[in-house]
Amino acid sequence: MKIIVGVKRVLDYNVKARVKADKSGIELANVKMSMNPFDEIAVEEALRIKEAGNADEVIAVSIGPVQSQETIRTALAMGADRGILIETNELLEPLAIAKLLKHLVDREQPGLVLLGKQAIDDDANQTGQMLSALSGMSQATFASRVEFDGDQLKVTREVDSGLESIKVTMPAIITTDLRLNEPRYAKLPNIMKAKKKPLEIIPVADTGVDVSSGLSVVEVNEPPRRAAGIIVKNVAELVDKLRNEAKVI
Amino acid sequence: MTYVAPVKEIAFVLNQVVGLADIAELEGFEEATADLVEAILDESAKFTGEILAPLNSVGDQQGSQWKEGKVTTPDGWQEAYRQFIENGWGSLSFPPEFGGQGLPMCVSAAVQEMWHSANMSFGLCPLLTQGAVDAIDHHASDELKQRYLPKMVEGIWSGTMNLTEPQAGSDLAAVRTRAEPAGDHYLITGQKIYITYGEHDLTENIIHMVLARLPDAPAGVKGISLFIVPKFLVNEDGSPGERNDVHCVSIEHKLGIHASPTCVMSYGDNGGAIGYLVGKEHHGLAYMFTMMNQARHAVGVEGYGIAERAYQKAVGYARDRKQGNTLLGKDEDDQSIINHPDVRRILMSMRSTIEAMRGLGLACAAAFDVARRHPDSNVRERMQRRGELLTPLVKGWSTEMGVELCSLGVQVHGGMGYIEETGAAQMLRDARITTIYEGTTAIQANDLIGRKTARDGGRGMAELIADMRSTLAEIATLDDSHVKAILPRMESAIDAAESANTWLLSQNDATLPAAISVEFLMMHGRLAGGWMMARAALAAARLKQSAEADQAFLDARIILARYYAERTLPLVESSSTIILNSAGITIALDSAQL
Numbered sequence: 001m002k003i004i005v006g007v008k009r010v011l012d013y014n015v016k017a018r019v020k021a022d023k024s025g026i027e028l029a030n031v032k033m034s035m036n037p038f039d040e041i042a043v044e045e046a047l048r049i050k051e052a053g054n055a056d057e058v059i060a061v062s063i064g065p066v067q068s069q070e071t072i073r074t075a076l077a078m079g080a081d082r083g084i085l086i087e088t089n090e091l092l093e094p095l096a097i098a099k100l101l102k103h104l105v106d107r108e109q110p111g112l113v114l115l116g117k118q119a120i121d122d123d124a125n126q127t128g129q130m131l132s133a134l135s136g137m138s139q140a141t142f143a144s145r146v147e148f149d150g151d152q153l154k155v156t157r158e159v160d161s162g163l164e165s166i167k168v169t170m171p172a173i174i175t176t177d178l179r180l181n182e183p184r185y186a187k188l189p190n191i192m193k194a195k196k197k198p199l200e201i202i203p204v205a206d207t208g209v210d211v212s213s214g215l216s217v218v219e220v221n222e223p224p225r226r227a228a229g230i231i232v233k234n235v236a237e238l239v240d241k242l243r244n245e246a247k248v249i
Numbered sequence: 250m251t252y253v254a255p256v257k258e259i260a261f262v263l264n265q266v267v268g269l270a271d272i273a274e275l276e277g278f279e280e281a282t283a284d285l286v287e288a289i290l291d292e293s294a295k296f297t298g299e300i301l302a303p304l305n306s307v308g309d310q311q312g313s314q315w316k317e318g319k320v321t322t323p324d325g326w327q328e329a330y331r332q333f334i335e336n337g338w339g340s341l342s343f344p345p346e347f348g349g350q351g352l353p354m355c356v357s358a359a360v361q362e363m364w365h366s367a368n369m370s371f372g373l374c375p376l377l378t379q380g381a382v383d384a385i386d387h388h389a390s391d392e393l394k395q396r397y398l399p400k401m402v403e404g405i406w407s408g409t410m411n412l413t414e415p416q417a418g419s420d421l422a423a424v425r426t427r428a429e430p431a432g433d434h435y436l437i438t439g440q441k442i443y444i445t446y447g448e449h450d451l452t453e454n455i456i457h458m459v460l461a462r463l464p465d466a467p468a469g470v471k472g473i474s475l476f477i478v479p480k481f482l483v484n485e486d487g488s489p490g491e492r493n494d495v496h497c498v499s500i501e502h503k504l505g506i507h508a509s510p511t512c513v514m515s516y517g518d519n520g521g522a523i524g525y526l527v528g529k530e531h532h533g534l535a536y537m538f539t540m541m542n543q544a545r546h547a548v549g550v551e552g553y554g555i556a557e558r559a560y561q562k563a564v565g566y567a568r569d570r571k572q573g574n575t576l577l578g579k580d581e582d583d584q585s586i587i588n589h590p591d592v593r594r595i596l597m598s599m600r601s602t603i604e605a606m607r608g609l610g611l612a613c614a615a616a617f618d619v620a621r622r623h624p625d626s627n628v629r630e631r632m633q634r635r636g637e638l639l640t641p642l643v644k645g646w647s648t649e650m651g652v653e654l655c656s657l658g659v660q661v662h663g664g665m666g667y668i669e670e671t672g673a674a675q676m677l678r679d680a681r682i683t684t685i686y687e688g689t690t691a692i693q694a695n696d697l698i699g700r701k702t703a704r705d706g707g708r709g710m711a712e713l714i715a716d717m718r719s720t721l722a723e724i725a726t727l728d729d730s731h732v733k734a735i736l737p738r739m740e741s742a743i744d745a746a747e748s749a750n751t752w753l754l755s756q757n758d759a760t761l762p763a764a765i766s767v768e769f770l771m772m773h774g775r776l777a778g779g780w781m782m783a784r785a786a787l788a789a790a791r792l793k794q795s796a797e798a799d800q801a802f803l804d805a806r807i808i809l810a811r812y813y814a815e816r817t818l819p820l821v822e823s824s825s826t827i828i829l830n831s832a833g834i835t836i837a838l839d840s841a842q843l
Contacts, residue, residue, distance in 0.1 A: 070284070073288060074288070077288065077292070185300075186292045186336070187336045187337045188337030188338060189337050189350065192350060195280075195285055
């Protein structure tokens with residue numbers, strides 16, 4: 001069985017995001033970029049599934065500019081077997097990403113697709129669900145535990161009311177939550193070996209997939225600065241302010 | 250705040266200043282391409298920042314503990330060490346035939362800086378193993394290599410250097426530990442002190458490299474031999490067997506590096522510890538120098554590594570702490586102490602000196618890399634001379650400045666810096682050993698004036714200065730006023746250093762040079778650091794031509810180089826004046842009058 005795991009190149013989680021001067025987006029030039037942390041968890045889970053003997057091959061996939069190769073190499077250094085980059089300089093929306101992944105799913109026929117539940121840049125949380133709809137594969141989102149049970153998977157999901165356990169039939173898409181696992185560090189010899197692992201680059205045009213966008217970004221702004229706090233005299237004043245000023249109760 | 254490795258700055262020095270691309274052209278170093286090295290630096294940054302750095306203050310507070318011959322490392326250290334070796338960090342530059350990665354020394358030095366910034370007490374264990382591996386690899390028989398190296402390279406076993414005895418510190422001629430021949434091995438008896446990681450609970454075996462005398466040995470340094478003495482004797486199948494007669498009888502209570510156990514080792518309390526001769530009898534000291542050159546460079550890296558941590562802490566505090574009306578703050582929300590000009594001075598001094606030291610440390614390592622692998626024997630010899638000349642500067646100057654910068658780091662914190670809780674004091678306490686072990690600053694200075702300058706008639710120095718002048722000639726062709734402003738400062742500094750060199754080479758007696766040797770070392774450290782900053786500024790000015798270049802980052806390199814030229818290079822001239830005038834007066838007072 002093959003596993004496809006999605007790895008997105010995003011602004012490093014340690015970097016403070018800054019809006020571009022023309023408000024067209026976030027400044028990404030000359031800032032540190034890394035693998036989306038949720039995707040690291042997806043890579044880790046894929047590797048654990050393979051190490052437990054439940055999969056034969058882990059394919060790390062990214063969609064983005066040529067620099068996304070570095071993100072794929074990081075996944076290869078962690079232990080993925082090969083990589084595929086669908087190269088594009090456009091910022092694609094989740095639907096276009098889901099269509100491109102569907103293209104790869106048709107080609108590779110994986111038993112599992114592991115994706116981060118969302119990327120920390122846009123926080124869209126849509127790609128996995130859309131890919132499920134497009135491909136007809138089962139979906140288990142926000143996974144915090146994945147167990148194999150014959151040709152089925154028992155997945156524990158983190159939902160608002162607590163934990164939900166579901167069974168899904170493979171092929172399936174799993175989107176990973178924070179508590180699923182703790183990603184490994186890449187070992188030095190594996191970082192060196194990653195250079196020699198196959199990495200296929202497909203120009204987005206060659207996929208024949210329509211990636212046109214139905215949305216346009218009007219403006220990106222910094223969140224408003226938080227006003228200074230005040231100390232209230234008593235509970236009555238607190239309730240009054242919550243009700244009449246903040247209008248939250 | 251914890252530690253974030255300056256990956257971008259380190260990669261800049263490797264790629265743009267010391268010529269990693271040229272090193273990756275050399276046979277055996279083909280792997281060391283810029284993208285691979287960056288991937289290594291990134292992963293090392295993650296590991297050191299997330300695993301080693303958080304254990305630094307735990308290590309300081311708990312320290313390693315001795316009880317009945319056993320040493321227990323602080324909470325979390327065993328697990329961190331397990332991960333460290335599992336991820337292969339110990340074997341970076343070791344020979345591939347024994348399981349290492351065979352990467353250049355400059356890459357290994359870049360990674361090691363991060364160990365020491367994150368946690369110097371921890372970094373000492375693999376540092377010592379590295380020295381022992383080098384000595385075995387260069388000088389021991391194939392049989393001994395096969396028996397010990399694979400597990401030491403993997404890090405399952407650690408190594409130590411056993412030189413010092415109570416009466417034999419800087420003067421190793423006084424070593425008394427004895428080795429009696431006993432068939433295919435020797436029986437070692439005696440006591441060694443200050444043995445870093447002589448005993449601990451991180452590895453299943455500890456391989457001691459021990460200096461001792463044979464019964465028929467001539468007196469002095471020509472009668473010392475080097476032995477491998479394992480804590481556990483090694484079985485035929487390579488597993489650790491019987492306990493050898495070597496024991497840790499106590500550990501020292503120290504100013505800093507509390508987690509690094511500094512051991513008193515006793516050999517042969519029950520008849521003699523079994524040891525195996527490395528190389529030939531009576532050649533031990535020369536072999537030990539293989540370890541020491543490597544270790545001296547590594548301690549220099551500690552010097553700027555720990556200063557980098559102190560700098561990060563200081564700059565973090567300066568951004569946070571509000572005090573007084575600042576002269577540089579833009580508005581009332583911008584009144585952190587970082588906006589006081591004098592705090593800027595401290596931070597600029599720390600930052601620029603660290604970058605100069607890092608440049609020198611990596612340039613020295615790169616020189617050794619070229620010396621090892623270049624096809625042209627003339628280049629090899631020249632770069633070997635260069636590496637050896639720079640080693641005492643890296644060790645002596647970077648550690649002296651490391652202590653000074655860690656002290657400045659405390660100063661930025663004001664009263665809070667003096668409080669242990671803040672953590673700035675630990676850097677200063679930990680840094681303090683670096684000017685002492687692996688040869689004090691005076692020992693480095695003697696090496697510089699004697700072996701490295703006087704012995705070759707100043708040839709290595711002349712080559713170094715010629716290379717500096719050619720950098721200046723390149724800068725002169727630039728159209729950048731900031732970078733060009735470095736020129737007059739560098740030129741005056743070089744002239745001043747040359748006067749001091751000429752004076753030194755004209756001396757027939759060692760007494761006067763010995764009185765100014767440390768000043769001579771500091772002068773050349775500052776000058777060589779200035780050269781590295783000039784090279785960084787030159788590279789930055791060229792890269793700036795590209796529109797996609799990170800202009801802010803490159804501008805910062807140029808401003809830091811300029812600051813260094815204005816604030817540090819004039820000290821080269823005052824050092825030269827001191828050297829030319831103060832030797833006689835230094836020793837004018839009778840010792841009884843002191």
